[in-house]
Amino acid sequence: xxxxxxxxxxxxxxxxxxxxxxxxxxxxxxxxxxxxxxxxxxxxxxxxxxxxxxxxxxxxxxxxxxxxxxxxxxxxxxxxxxxxxxxxxxxxxxxxxxxxxxxxxxxxxxxxxxxxxxxxxxxxxxxxxxxxxxxxxxxxxxxxxxxxxxxxxxxxxxxxxxxxxxxxxxxxxxxxxxxxxxxxxxxxxxxxxxxxxxxxxxxxxxxxxxxxxxxxxxxxxxxxxxxxxxxxxxxxxxxxxxxxxxxxxxxxxxxxxxxxxxxxxxxxxxxxxxxxxxxxxxxxxxxxxxxxxxx
Numbered sequence: 434x435x436x437x438x439x440x441x442x443x444x445x446x447x448x449x450x451x452x453x454x455x456x457x458x459x460x461x462x463x464x465x466x467x468x469x470x471x472x473x474x475x476x477x478x479x480x481x482x483x484x485x486x487x488x489x490x491x492x493x494x495x496x497x498x499x500x501x502x503x504x505x506x507x508x509x510x511x512x513x514x515x516x517x518x519x520x521x522x523x524x525x526x527x528x529x530x531x532x533x534x535x536x537x538x539x540x541x542x543x544x545x546x547x548x549x550x551x552x553x554x555x556x557x558x559x560x561x562x563x564x565x566x567x568x569x570x571x572x573x574x575x576x577x578x579x580x581x582x583x584x585x586x587x588x589x590x591x592x593x594x595x596x597x598x599x600x601x602x603x604x605x606x607x608x609x610x611x612x613x614x615x616x617x618x619x620x621x622x623x624x625x626x627x628x629x630x631x632x633x634x635x636x637x638x639x640x641x642x643x644x645x646x647x648x649x650x651x652x653x654x655x656x657x658x659x660x661x662x663x664x665x666x667x668x669x670x671x672x673x674x675x676x677x678x679x680x681x682x683x684x685x686x687x688x689x690x691x692x693x694x695x696x697x698x699x700x701x702x703x704x705x706x707x708x709x710x711x712x713x714x715x716x717x718x719x720x721x722x723x724x725x726x727x728x
Contacts, residue, residue: 435690436549437697437724440611441473441517441674441707445717446643446667449473449708458644459663465518469638470539473674473707475514478720481705482697493688494696509683511693515676518542521607521626522634523671524641527586529575531671532627534587536634537561540603546677550724555602564630567592570604575624585627588641592629600628610723611673643667667715678722698722 449472451463462471483495496510520543521533537560547554559568567585569576576585577594585594604626608619629637649661668674680693701722708716 435680435694435724436546436677437680437694437722438546438550438552438610439478439514439517439676439678439701440520440607440721440723441478441676442611442719442721443668443670443672443674443717444704444719445670445714446645447473447672447708447718448665448667448710448715449477450665457664458666460665462642462666462668468538469635471519471638471642471668473517475516475676477707478517478676478705479510479512479514481707482700482720485700485705486696490688490692490696494693511680511682511688512697513679513681515546515678517674517676519638519668519672520675521673522637522641523669524587524627524637526576526625528578529625532576532585532587532625533622533671533673534627534629534634534637536629536631538631539634540628543675546675549677552724555599555606557599557602559597559599559603559628561628561630564633565593566630567594568597568600568628569594570597570601570623570626572596573624574627575621576627587627587629587637590633590636592633597628600626603628607673611721613721613723641669643669665710667710694722694724 449463450460463474464471483491486495494511520539521535523531524534526532540558544554544558561568574594578584578586583594585592604623608622612618645665645667647663647665649658651658678697680690682688682690682693701720705718705720706716707718710716
């Protein structure tokens with residue numbers, strides 16, 4: 434068994450829903466029960482990759498079609514996908530347009546996933562104990578409103594910016610893997626990378642998702658149908674999620690670990706449609722797979 438990391442970068446609002454909500458939002462996004470962190474189900478990513486795959490290797494990696502359940506019950510997929518959990522949440526900033534925000538707890542979860550791969554993680558972990566602070570990765574962050582670089586204003590929250598070496602390491606590490614070979618985007622992430630206290634981040638994931646009102650009109654009168662007004666939630670454009678994929682070939686699949694990842698590498702690095710609302714442009718994402726140290 435071997436593991437590699439997956440990063441999902443949302444190029445349009447991403448709606449990975451749970452069917453129906455119980456609050457004011459009719460169609461909320463999926464969230465973990467214990468932490469409240471938004472996530473994209475692994476089945477959504479796996480299904481999108483399988484739909485792009487063709488040929489005999491497709492069946493070896495993803496398993497055979499399930500038309501005949503009886504004959505396929507002992508032939509599992511060679512690739513197992515975890516849920517893709519929120520890593521960086523874009524938050525509107527008074528300077529620099531937006532910030533990519535995360536928290537120590539989220540980075541600890543990423544470090545746990547990294548430990549299952551062959552990639553060396555950053556050498557230190559930022560620890561922010563003051564909810565009024567914001568760790569930044571450069572001495573001239575784009576998200577700082579004043580010349581001194583001392584304050585960051587995210588939505589309605591004002592935070593004191595503090596340059597932190599561990600934050601710089603994580604920003605560079607993530608940027609190189611989310612945007613491989615794209616220096617301008619790596620620099621953009623470095624200048625907008627921000628780590629806040631876990632409690633502040635929890636507040637942000639509850640208040641900074643995208644809420645859209647949708648209506649369905651009567652064709653004859655062009656007025657709203659009864660029950661034709663509802664609210665949908667989505668992760669905003671520029672959201673970045675992360676997870677892992679395991680390669681565990683079965684005897685029936687007749688494929689080795691390296692070949693599983695070669696097939697998956699050929700399917701990623703391109704735009705995929707993930708989640709719901711595909712016909713209105715939701716869920717356009719770029720998926721990156723990485724399992725070894727960059728040189």
